[in-house]
Amino acid sequence: MATASCNFDELLAQAKRDEAEKLRSITVNKELELDFDLGNLLAYDKNPVEQRDLTGKKASDFLRSLARDNTQLLVNELWKLPTERIQEVVVAKLPEPTTPLPREKPPPKPRPPTKWEQFAKLKGIQKKKKTNLVWDETAKEWRRRWGYKRAKDDTKEWLIEVPQTADPNEDQFAKRVTAKKERVAKNELNRLRNIARAQKIKVPGAGLTPVAKQSKDELVRAAIVARTSTASVGKFQEKLPKEKLAKGAGKRRKFQPVVGDFSIEKDKQLELLKMMDSKRPKLDVTKAVNKQMREEDREEAAARNSKRGKQAGRKGRKNNVGGGGKGKGKKGGRVKPAGGQPQGRPSGGKKSKPRK
Known part of the structure; x- marks a missing residue:
């Protein structure tokens, strides 16, 4: 019985400690008093914070405890305000706010006068x-x-x-x-x-047509709208001289009727299934033969051009034999006779003086 009573006392004490921890005192001690702006429900905490409290594993616990204490002080100040009862609810009268808060959006511009x-x-x-x-x-x-x-x-x-001047x-x-x-x-x-x-938008003047000058495209579009506004949608409307169709005013897309001959739709679906089911793509024989013939013609033309180039090179080498060297050939250079003196004029064009 003694052991059971001891365990019961320990459990009761632990429960009291837990309850006291949950329901902490409303009295909070601070080195420096907080500044309050009760109109905005705002509190300024000027107490210094150690750097080591903001780092480490216990940083979140410290911030949570700090927020709890400051909130408790703010609530204590709210209870000091004059209160009144409205529909069985105690309401505190907040004073005018003293802290100017920035706007989320710019202030609205004044409405322009009418x-x-x-x-x-x-x-x-x-x-x-x-x-x-x-x-x-x-x-x-x-x-x-x-x-x-x-x-x-x-x-x-x-x-x-009825007035005297009226009908x-x-x-x-x-x-x-x-x-x-x-x-x-x-x-x-x-x-x-x-x-x-x-809104600074141009307003058209009185009358059927606007005062603002219209562009060429707008006039063409207006003419097209006027043409198609008839009962026949412009089918029997005569075309004006030098009239051009507006962009996008061409033929409309035509769709097949939903209800009609199902044989055409059946053939299209079967043709699509055949193309999907075939393992090899459909071969166009005529197109393949024409392509092969074009490739063969191209190869023959390239062979003929290369053969002609070789023949032209051989003829050029034959014509240049003895004519391109110094002192040899019919053109260019000088030919030395057996006596050893050169004959003819040099390449400079002046007469050579005889040796003494």
């Missing part, structure tokens, strides 16, 4: 804030200025007075709807123009 904003700035027009609700005399209540169930909504009128047979209701659609389209066009101006 055409109306430029005009208002030039004329000194200031924007006045209007209330959202106005009094409606018909309904005798306050209603919205714009949108659904707005005040003075003329679309709900069942009777419209009495004209539908005033349809005219009002058309005018509203035109206003909406005009506002959308102005919005797109403002976006294009901000």
